[in-house]
Amino acid sequence: MRRASLHGEIDLSAVTFLSPVQEEIKLVEERMRTQADNSHSDLRAALEHLLAAGGKRIRPTVSLLVGNMLGAPLEKLITLGAAVELLHTATLVHDDLIDGSLLRRGMATLNARWSPPATVLTGDFLFARAAIAAAETDHLPLMKLFSETLATIVNGELTQMFTSRGLVSRDNYYKRIYAKTASLFEMTSRAAAMVSPVDETVIESMRDFGYQIGMAFQIVDDILDFNGEQATVGKPLGSDLHNGLVTLPAIYYAEANPNDPDILSLPNGGWTNTENMTRLVDNIRASNSSNQAMREADQHIDRALTILDSFDNCVEREALENLAKYIVDRKV
């Protein structure tokens, strides 16, 4: 309901949810930058490059908004934000190496400039610094949660690697996007509540909030892979499918068109046939599948907004609402 009025109506820029924490995000970035202070100059340069490649710092923003709303000490939130973003960056560094990606957000990846060994070790270094930052929150349950989330993310990537490509499976899809994306959003929001003076119910609410926006975030990413503007997304449309990765729009299409020969070919390696996959991508784009997938993302965001309803109105709550809406309205 609530969501229906949003799509295409306003262009919610990141500013609407970033503004309350703009200065604090700079402190998070500063904290990230200092991680390589005592390290080799080449490593410092690599960290600078990764920081410049940036992104919207949506995870630290979640940590700051949730924690500020709940009265957490700012220092802990900055430390947590840096830990989460370092962990996220570390997984991206290894992901890009594994996928052989040369560009991310329009900038050269580390592996495009550095040797594979240097890239592996830089990722490891970022894991280590993320763990140090997490430990600096001085909060043992948070530290455990942090380690477990790293294990979830890596285990998800390994499972994806070992699972046959071309698999059409909803269950597999949800597990995969939880591990890949939602687990870290969930952890971030939950951890921000854990360092706040609130009870278990609130912590559980904020965990759920993080989970819901995280699931939506990845579903929208997967929709944009089909329906985004190629120039904005920065990679060929349908690139997931061309790599044998069957995401939600393709799953909806497969359910509606079970006898489509291109769909039938997927589990048997049909995704390696570029011509057929280009046709399938076109068919999925022309179908209603992305709208159906978007409805799922909307449902997650609706749940996230409902969770926020139970909190007193404040600038952070409003910003979190805008952030949640932005996740489904964004174009990149």
Add this chain to the structure above:
Amino acid sequence: MRRASLHGEIDLSAVTFLSPVQEEIKLVEERMRTQADNSHSDLRAALEHLLAAGGKRIRPTVSLLVGNMLGAPLEKLITLGAAVELLHTATLVHDDLIDGSLLRRGMATLNARWSPPATVLTGDFLFARAAIAAAETDHLPLMKLFSETLATIVNGELTQMFTSRGLVSRDNYYKRIYAKTASLFEMTSRAAAMVSPVDETVIESMRDFGYQIGMAFQIVDDILDFNGEQATVGKPLGSDLHNGLVTLPAIYYAEANPNDPDILSLPNGGWTNTENMTRLVDNIRASNSSNQAMREADQHIDRALTILDSFDNCVEREALENLAKYIVDRKV
């Protein structure tokens, strides 16, 4: 003094220091094995393979002996031992990938059997599980120390990667072996004391003990690279030098023979010349350099034994003494 009588006198087998904790080491291995319980079967198989490739579990042994001597709860020591050995294994997995090594301890490395992506991720998985195990000790300072040690190790590897090969420098050498090896021994021994009912002085003593045996361990490794029996060491003699890595025996030789043309060639890439390096390795083997390096290792072990002298005699202290002596007397 003490050490002079030991070399070549008795063959101290690992048994003399392993026996008091033999059963407990099995519990550590069991704890390591359960790390992949909820993971993909291929990952479980990889962990089994890595566990089977084994080694002497010298780090968990240090943790158990130190902690048992000082009255730590066994459960914490087993958790710590598993954390340390998982971390050690993770670094080996990435190291072997980076070096392209196909064998370790006579068994196929993971990267010899698996793709680089799967190997990168398995290393990451082991880091994550090591962090979880460290967090399970429920000891925040230990957790911090653990993260910092991981950062030290990775930073050392990166520095080594960025530093010009063929560099003849004592200072660089000591820093390198501290980061590579001694830091983890130091952390292990210190952490075992940290979870024991002892005061800061004892913790500092055990930190120093770990440091001393760790430095000795790596110096002896570097000596064995020149003077070991090729069949036992399992790689060509002088392989470090052939890779442009100048270790302590070569440094002593360089100091005694500053005008040796092969030594002079090292900083300018002379180490890439196989014929010259084979001659240099022969010259170092024929020289007194390895004996001089061994004297340094002996001094570290002497310091370690002196530290133990201040503790009441007990089966663990005796085992730690034997372990320290084994480090300089081992042939592999």
